[in-house]
Amino acid sequence: MEADAPRLVETAGDLRAWSAAARCGGRRVGLVPTMGALHAGHVSLVRRALAECGATAVSIFVNPLQFAPGEDFARYPRQLHADLAILRREGVDVAYVPSVEAMYPPGATTRVQVAELDEVLEGACRPGHFEGVATVVLKLFDAARPDRAYFGQKDAQQAVVVTRLARDLDTGVEVVVCPTVREPDGLALSSRNAYLRGDERRAALCLFRALGAANERFLAGERSPTALRGAMHTVLAAEPAARVDYAEVVDERTFRGPGTLAVLAVHIGATRLIDNHRLGEPLQVSLPPEGEGRVGGDTREGHPT
Numbered sequence: 001m002e003a004d005a006p007r008l009v010e011t012a013g014d015l016r017a018w019s020a021a022a023r024c025g026g027r028r029v030g031l032v033p034t035m036g037a038l039h040a041g042h043v044s045l046v047r048r049a050l051a052e053c054g055a056t057a058v059s060i061f062v063n064p065l066q067f068a069p070g071e072d073f074a075r076y077p078r079q080l081h082a083d084l085a086i087l088r089r090e091g092v093d094v095a096y097v098p099s100v101e102a103m104y105p106p107g108a109t110t111r112v113q114v115a116e117l118d119e120v121l122e123g124a125c126r127p128g129h130f131e132g133v134a135t136v137v138l139k140l141f142d143a144a145r146p147d148r149a150y151f152g153q154k155d156a157q158q159a160v161v162v163t164r165l166a167r168d169l170d171t172g173v174e175v176v177v178c179p180t181v182r183e184p185d186g187l188a189l190s191s192r193n194a195y196l197r198g199d200e201r202r203a204a205l206c207l208f209r210a211l212g213a214a215n216e217r218f219l220a221g222e223r224s225p226t227a228l229r230g231a232m233h234t235v236l237a238a239e240p241a242a243r244v245d246y247a248e249v250v251d252e253r254t255f256r257g258p259g260t261l262a263v264l265a266v267h268i269g270a271t272r273l274i275d276n277h278r279l280g281e282p283l284q285v286s287l288p289p290e291g292e293g294r295v296g297g298d299t300r301e302g303h304p305t
């Protein structure tokens, strides 16, 4: 870790120079792409990167390309000061924080498409979303030239899109997918949980309960996709605040049926949440690692003490 870590880097050229120097020094380079508003889920990725790589960069960039018109780009939480304090506490070497103009100068019209995966579930509900993700991830890979890049299973379809992109385009980047970190009651940590108001926080638990219902049926021997899907929909239908985009059981590589990955996207009021679980595996609450401050049930990261 450098003394004034994390070093704030704002251009691809500067990040590339840092990465080249690290690699020259024999250090493995790790990259953790994020949109900021860091929470313990992000921190679990950062700690894995720090454990495996001698030089770690975390990117913070709210990527306009992956938001459709009418989605939450404008109101997405931005808290760079608090994020940098977390990265400092964790000992991250570099925070890569490019501006939108630096990432997409006027006239930048090139897009990356990961075909087929972008047609189903998240891809179908959010047209253009994975094109935006793939484009920014390729640019981040090219700027950071990482040996390894860390993503969360929380965004299961995104993790597969990125893994496929890394392989198809010969990036040489090893994509590492890390387990979902949950609140003690099971809600998957997400920057968007900050949108939940009043009773919505309780209502949001229906995602975890739906996954649990499908998992119980699976563990009891049920294999019918219709029955497993039905178990999720029964739970979700009982929650008046929930509006379901999809709740399906699919193959974890293709995101089409049949398979054993339960995936769902549900609106709770104005907040759209996603979650998933590999049926048959224990659906446990995976608490943040030791040292994560929790104040009054608020699990968003605070300033280090």
Ligand code: AMP
Pocket (backbone or CB within 6 Å): 033, 034, 035, 036, 040, 041, 042, 044, 045, 150, 151, 152, 153, 154, 155, 178, 179, 180, 181, 182, 188, 189, 190, 191
């Ligand atoms: P985001 O800032 O939401 O784009 O997320 C950045 C990375 O953190 C992505 O690879 C996410 O999958 C991952 N991530 C987000 N929430 C969690 C979580 N609860 N547990 C593990 N990883 C997560």
